[in-house]
Amino acid sequence: MIKFAYTILYVADVDKSIAFYETAFGFARKFISPDGDYGELQVGETTLSFASVSLAQSNLKGGFRQSSLSEQPFGIEIGFATLDVAATIAQAVAAGAALLEPPKTKPWGQTVAYVRDPDGFLIEICTPVG
Numbered sequence: 001m002i003k004f005a006y007t008i009l010y011v012a013d014v015d016k017s018i019a020f021y022e023t024a025f026g027f028a029r030k031f032i033s034p035d036g037d038y039g040e041l042q043v044g045e046t047t048l049s050f051a052s053v054s055l056a057q058s059n060l061k062g063g064f065r066q067s068s069l070s071e072q073p074f075g076i077e078i079g080f081a082t083l084d085v086a087a088t089i090a091q092a093v094a095a096g097a098a099l100l101e102p103p104k105t106k107p108w109g110q111t112v113a114y115v116r117d118p119d120g121f122l123i124e125i126c127t128p129v130g
Contacts, residue, residue, distance in 0.1 A: 009078075020117060069098060110127050113126070
């Protein structure tokens with residue numbers, strides 16, 4: 001059996017990124033490596049992880065595109081479901097997120113908004129579907 005275990009975001013400062021997600025969304029710190037190059041948050045069944053840019057570079061010899069607020073977001077997002085999108089957006093922005101798209105109600109009734117974290121990663125904040 002294969003299970004989706006985690007998503008890893010490559011960031012400049014693992015501890016700083018984890019602190020942002022703790023403050024912005026209330027997630028709990030699960031683990032940070034002794035050298036600070038890797039860390040995880042408890043976000044539910046799947047783990048949200050962070051690896052330093054230098055660790056990512058050592059793992060990916062061909063390199064990668066680093067996320068940045070000065071560039072358009074990647075064509076991928078992480079999504080967080082909440083019953084109060086507006087309050088979650090406000091908390092995230094207060095913690096340092098950049099509002100990209102304010103809350104909108106989709107034809108199927110779901111409310112969806114988008115922010116970018118301080119490293120430039122795209123985050124969807126939405127109500128649960130159904």
